[in-house]
Amino acid sequence: MPRPRVTDRLDLDIMIVGAQKSGTSTLLSNLLCAPGVAPMHRPEIAYFTDDDEYERGGRGAVSKYFGSGASSDALRIGKNINLLDAPLAEIRRLLTDSPRVRLVAVLRNPVDRAYSAYWFAKRRGFEPAQSFSEAVDRELSGRSLEIARQDLREYIAIGEYAVHLERLYEEIGPGRVDVRLFEDLRADPRRMADDVLEPFGVTIPLSALPPARVNTSARARSQRLARLTSSSSRLRRMLRPMLSPALRGRIIRALVRHNEVPFRPPPMEDDVRAKLAEHFEPRNRRLEALIERDLSGWDQPPR
Numbered sequence: 001m002p003r004p005r006v007t008d009r010l011d012l013d014i015m016i017v018g019a020q021k022s023g024t025s026t027l028l029s030n031l032l033c034a035p036g037v038a039p040m041h042r043p044e045i046a047y048f049t050d051d052d053e054y055e056r057g058g059r060g061a062v063s064k065y066f067g068s069g070a071s072s073d074a075l076r077i078g079k080n081i082n083l084l085d086a087p088l089a090e091i092r093r094l095l096t097d098s099p100r101v102r103l104v105a106v107l108r109n110p111v112d113r114a115y116s117a118y119w120f121a122k123r124r125g126f127e128p129a130q131s132f133s134e135a136v137d138r139e140l141s142g143r144s145l146e147i148a149r150q151d152l153r154e155y156i157a158i159g160e161y162a163v164h165l166e167r168l169y170e171e172i173g174p175g176r177v178d179v180r181l182f183e184d185l186r187a188d189p190r191r192m193a194d195d196v197l198e199p200f201g202v203t204i205p206l207s208a209l210p211p212a213r214v215n216t217s218a219r220a221r222s223q224r225l226a227r228l229t230s231s232s233s234r235l236r237r238m239l240r241p242m243l244s245p246a247l248r249g250r251i252i253r254a255l256v257r258h259n260e261v262p263f264r265p266p267p268m269e270d271d272v273r274a275k276l277a278e279h280f281e282p283r284n285r286r287l288e289a290l291i292e293r294d295l296s297g298w299d300q301p302p303r
Contacts, residue, residue: 019161038077105168133271
């Protein structure tokens with residue numbers, strides 16, 4: 001049943017809030033296969049976490065993310081993997097804009113998630129550490145980097161899921177936070193998407209082709225070029241007043257594609273895995289009690 005929408009708000013029905021490197025792009029691409037779901041023009045909605053964009057108002061955000069002719073009847077689904085542990089002010093922006101939104105959090109073994117996030121940061125030129133071990137020691141010691149995108153280098157803090165969920169539960173109530181596990185998504189992404197859509201009476205037709213895998217592993221040929229094309233780079237700031245957003249985006253995406261080559265990360269060092277497993281063990285037990293799921297499989301190294 002369509003619901004009325006105002007034209008100056010995104011007024012989302014579903015927002016995927018994380019966690020980064022936990023299959024959120026795969027879930028989103030499956031959700032977008034469903035009938036009656038508004039097509040997305042961008043894979044991530046930065047509106048609530050970008051102060052400048054938020055100040056420009058919701059009307060422009062609707063056009064940016066769903067198009068100038070966005071239907072008010074279509075189900076609106078968004079994704080911003082930074083919202084899981086975002087400041088409460090940014091969560092409240094979302095809830096003010098979209099008072100009926102349901103949040104979806106996909107959680108992955110935090111040790112594996114941290115390792116995957118490290119290689120993603122290296123790929124995009126955000127991470128100066130030469131090894132994952134060095135990055136882990138930096139974070140566990142409390143040191144931070146006074147450079148752009150520090151959030152993407154908090155490999156451990158993001159994986160302390162119970163703290164983030166408790167905060168969301170207090171803010172919005174547990175009934176509107178849909179917690180899912182990466183293992184279930186990997187086993188059957190379409191089924192998970194159908195489960196997420198169930199409260200809205202929408203299912204994905206069997207005829208819909210499953211999307212190709214998204215966010216495949218890669219590495220940067222040049223770390224310097226990766227830094228130049230990152231979201232906070234000087235190159236982007238220089239191009240902003242000279243080119244339209246669409247043309248600027250095409251140029252940046254072409255440079256990123258040229259700079260990336262397929263890459264399979266090496267296995268994590270055993271001592272680093274053991275250190276992280278020890279750190280996360282009590283936090284995983286706290287999460288188990290919170291979401292009432294058995295997470296003992298997270299305590300075992302991958303086969």
